[in-house]
Amino acid sequence: MMDIVSNMLMKLVRRLDPEDAHRLALDALMLGLGGGNGSGRDDPALSVRAMGLRFPNPIGIAAGFDKNAQVIRPLARIGFGFVEAGTVTPLPQEGNPRPRLFRLTEDRAIINRMGFNNQGIDRFAVRMARLHKLPAKGNGAGARVPVGANLGINKNGADPERDYPRLVGRVKHYADYIVLNLSSPNTPGLRDLQQADRLQAILQAIGEAHPDRPPLLVKLAPDLARDDIGPVIEAVIAGGAQGVTVTNTTISRPDGLRSPHAGETGGLSGRPLRPLAETVLRDVAQIAAGRLTLVACGGIETGADIVDRVRAGADLVQLYSAFAYEGPGIVRRLKRETVRALNAEGFETLADAKGTA
Numbered sequence: 580m581m582d583i584v585s586n587m588l589m590k591l592v593r594r595l596d597p598e599d600a601h602r603l604a605l606d607a608l609m610l611g612l613g614g615g616n617g618s619g620r621d622d623p624a625l626s627v628r629a630m631g632l633r634f635p636n637p638i639g640i641a642a643g644f645d646k647n648a649q650v651i652r653p654l655a656r657i658g659f660g661f662v663e664a665g666t667v668t669p670l671p672q673e674g675n676p677r678p679r680l681f682r683l684t685e686d687r688a689i690i691n692r693m694g695f696n697n698q699g700i701d702r703f704a705v706r707m708a709r710l711h712k713l714p715a716k717g718n719g720a721g722a723r724v725p726v727g728a729n730l731g732i733n734k735n736g737a738d739p740e741r742d743y744p745r746l747v748g749r750v751k752h753y754a755d756y757i758v759l760n761l762s763s764p765n766t767p768g769l770r771d772l773q774q775a776d777r778l779q780a781i782l783q784a785i786g787e788a789h790p791d792r793p794p795l796l797v798k799l800a801p802d803l804a805r806d807d808i809g810p811v812i813e814a815v816i817a818g819g820a821q822g823v824t825v826t827n828t829t830i831s832r833p834d835g836l837r838s839p840h841a842g843e844t845g846g847l848s849g850r851p852l853r854p855l856a857e858t859v860l861r862d863v864a865q866i867a868a869g870r871l872t873l874v875a876c877g878g879i880e881t882g883a884d885i886v887d888r889v890r891a892g893a894d895l896v897q898l899y900s901a902f903a904y905e906g907p908g909i910v911r912r913l914k915r916e917t918v919r920a921l922n923a924e925g926f927e928t929l930a931d932a933k934g935t936a
């Protein structure tokens with residue numbers, strides 16, 4: 580029944596302005612209209628251990644969908660194996676003027692220049708704290724899954740060496756892991772923080788202020804020059820972080836885009852991002868050589884995509900665009916396809932497949 584409601588909602592969602600559609604999707608999730616995980620427990624072949632955490636399946640909802648930590652539990656109920664809330668900044672901010680979100684339907688892609696619209700860390704932290712106190716419900720649908728907090732800086736008045744440690748302090752008791760977003764193309768100067776020395780300084784400041792922090796990851800842009808990936812990864816490790824998320828959206832425009840919106844300014848995600856995100860993942864995996872947890876993101880829309888990323892070295896995966904196009908049913912489909920793709924390639928579990936490419 581909930582699935583029927585959810586399918587009808589998705590038809591409506593696709594006809595709306597994309598930002599109104601996102602708002603409606605959040606409202607529907609808050610009302611419990613997202614539907615459930617079906618029969619509950621995930622196939623044990625899909626379970627993952629990483630960063631000292633247990634994930635019932637490797638499929639997470641990427642940052643930016645639930646910027647204000649409002650629908651973490653409903654997203655878990657849909658069947659995601661983990662949920663990343665944010666990006667949240669120290670102070671609330673409006674983001675860029677609308678329109679700032681574009682569906683490239685012909686390309687199965689999205690361009691966004693939202694610009695970290697969010698309600699700020701105060702409200703975010705209250706919601707995370709409340710969720711943390713709730714008892715985990717049941718062992719299947721709606722059970723507790725790892726929750727990440729994705730952190731960013733305001734457009735005006737930012738001081739990254741001050742702001743990131745403060746933000747970490749606000750969520751460290753409630754988040755299972757923390758991500759520093761240094762890769763959004765829509766906050767001027769943010770991506771410069773990926774420079775090795777700058778990055779290491781920020782990570783060290785966090786380490787000194789918060790030795791008791793949960794596992795820390797850095798989210799990287801797919802547009803890093805190949806030669807810069809090595810120093811960035813070494814800085815992540817030297818700074819004491821546990822992992823990286825590869826990747827955020829791209830400012831590049833791959834050949835062959837057909838949508839009339841392809842020329843809009845902002846970060847491109849979805850199907851056309853896949854080759855680039857995969858290439859960067861392979862480079863990162865080679866350099867990290869088992870020293871980091873790798874979260875793969877960018878253009879994932881099938882179980883085969885998931886097995887490909889895991890074979891390339893990913894521990895976990897995330898998606899946003901394919902979820903926006905397909906709706907909650909995608910999670911169940913991806914789990915089913917991943918088990919099938921594993922078996923077709925002669926693996927019993929995800930862990931068997933990891934890094935075999």
Ligand SMILES: Cc1cc2nc3c(=O)[nH]c(=O)nc-3n(C[C@H](O)[C@H](O)[C@H](O)COP(=O)(O)O)c2cc1C
Nearest residue numbers: 641642643666691826827848849877878898899900
């Ligand atoms: C509308 C929109 C908003 C996003 N906002 C954020 C954000 O606030 N923080 C972040 O780290 N990534 C953000 N992202 C990037 C996604 O988390 C993800 O890295 C990217 O979309 C690639 O995955 P996909 O191809 O599955 O969409 C956003 C993406 C979209 C489409």
